[in-house]
Amino acid sequence: MDAEVKLKHIGDALDQLAGDTSIPRNIRRGAKEAKDILNGKEDALDVRIAKANSILDQLAD
Numbered sequence: 001m002d003a004e005v006k007l008k009h010i011g012d013a014l015d016q017l018a019g020d021t022s023i024p025r026n027i028r029r030g031a032k033e034a035k036d037i038l039n040g041k042e043d044a045l046d047v048r049i050a051k052a053n054s055i056l057d058q059l060a061d
Contacts, residue, residue: 003045011035020038 003038017023017031034052 007038011038014038027059030055 014031014035018028018035020028036056037052037055038048041050
């Protein structure tokens with residue numbers, strides 16, 4: 001599986017989180033922000049992954 005396919009699957013999962021109204025608003029917002037960062041092209045893939053991971057990690061605290 002190449003990176004673009006994996007990113008698509010991750011994006012789909014984050015979309016499900018962002019669209020589920022039974023999930024708290026801050027988590028939905030974080031999921032959307034993480035997806036937007038992953039789909040951006042301004043940084044290298046490893047940097048985008050690290051940024052998205054950091055956002056999701058902050059939500060877990």
